[in-house]
Amino acid sequence: MNQATLKCLQVTKTYGGLVALDCVDLEVQAGEVFGIIGPNGAGKTTLFDVISGVSTTSSGTLTFEGRDITRLPASQIAVIGLQRTFQTPVTFSDLSVRDNVMVGGYFGGNDQIARNSDLRAQKIEDVLKLCGLQDVGSKMAGQLPVIGRKQLMIATALVSEPTLLMLDEPMGGLNAEEREFILKLLGDLNRSGMTLLIIEHVMSALLSIADRLLILDYGKVIFEGPAKEALEDPKVVQAYFGAEAEILRS
Numbered sequence: 001m002n003q004a005t006l007k008c009l010q011v012t013k014t015y016g017g018l019v020a021l022d023c024v025d026l027e028v029q030a031g032e033v034f035g036i037i038g039p040n041g042a043g044k045t046t047l048f049d050v051i052s053g054v055s056t057t058s059s060g061t062l063t064f065e066g067r068d069i070t071r072l073p074a075s076q077i078a079v080i081g082l083q084r085t086f087q088t089p090v091t092f093s094d095l096s097v098r099d100n101v102m103v104g105g106y107f108g109g110n111d112q113i114a115r116n117s118d119l120r121a122q123k124i125e126d127v128l129k130l131c132g133l134q135d136v137g138s139k140m141a142g143q144l145p146v147i148g149r150k151q152l153m154i155a156t157a158l159v160s161e162p163t164l165l166m167l168d169e170p171m172g173g174l175n176a177e178e179r180e181f182i183l184k185l186l187g188d189l190n191r192s193g194m195t196l197l198i199i200e201h202v203m204s205a206l207l208s209i210a211d212r213l214l215i216l217d218y219g220k221v222i223f224e225g226p227a228k229e230a231l232e233d234p235k236v237v238q239a240y241f242g243a244e245a246e247i248l249r250s
Helices: 044-052 074-079 097-108 111-115 117-130 146-158 176-191 203-207 234-241 244-249
Strands: 004-015 018-029 033-037 059-064 082-084 164-168 195-199 212-217 220-226
Touching: 004 044, 004 195, 018 044, 018 195, 018 212, 018 220, 033 044, 033 203, 044 074, 044 082, 044 164, 044 195, 074 082, 082 146, 097 117, 097 146, 117 146, 146 164, 146 176, 176 195, 220 234
Parallel strands: 033 195, 033 212, 082 164, 164 195
Antiparallel strands: 004 018, 004 059, 212 220
């Protein structure tokens, strides 16, 4: 069995009287693709926020590669090899695509890349090519279509060479051809050894790549296990899949 790279133990997040996450346990193995799904408002992005340091837990602990990250800020978590993307692509619209990736490298804290200008330039070009952006490196990020902004956000996360990449709805709002591109990119990253933690509503796409799923409902875990088994769990079908479960089984 692979070593766990990320562990969440009894992670709880409250906002006043609202319990957004309720004693969530999660263990992601090194090298796997782990999906997180659930209805809108289930707590998926909140879980990403506390893992990545965007917000802090109300209680519970988080460890990454054996290190306690429960109270670390996002800047420190990014430096130790955990990067994330956001549901709505976040870019510096008035900077070029290439410069956006460079900023990502500095935030990710890869000192070797930051100190060596030749290495940095080559790494940026490698990441642009990997993400299909090699022909638009000089274009302003604000001019990119939705798929381009999603590619760019992934590129800015990859430039610092993370070991765990968290993606919040990477295929949301894309057409079938664009989803295939993202799926291939994620598959290539995983085959290279990168661990992926993915929130996604496009279930056919997620089921084609995920090893395991965690399903949240009102902040509680209602399922964790192999992706295909989720389609057979009555609680999961009732809470999330509904009639779509039969289609996804076929």
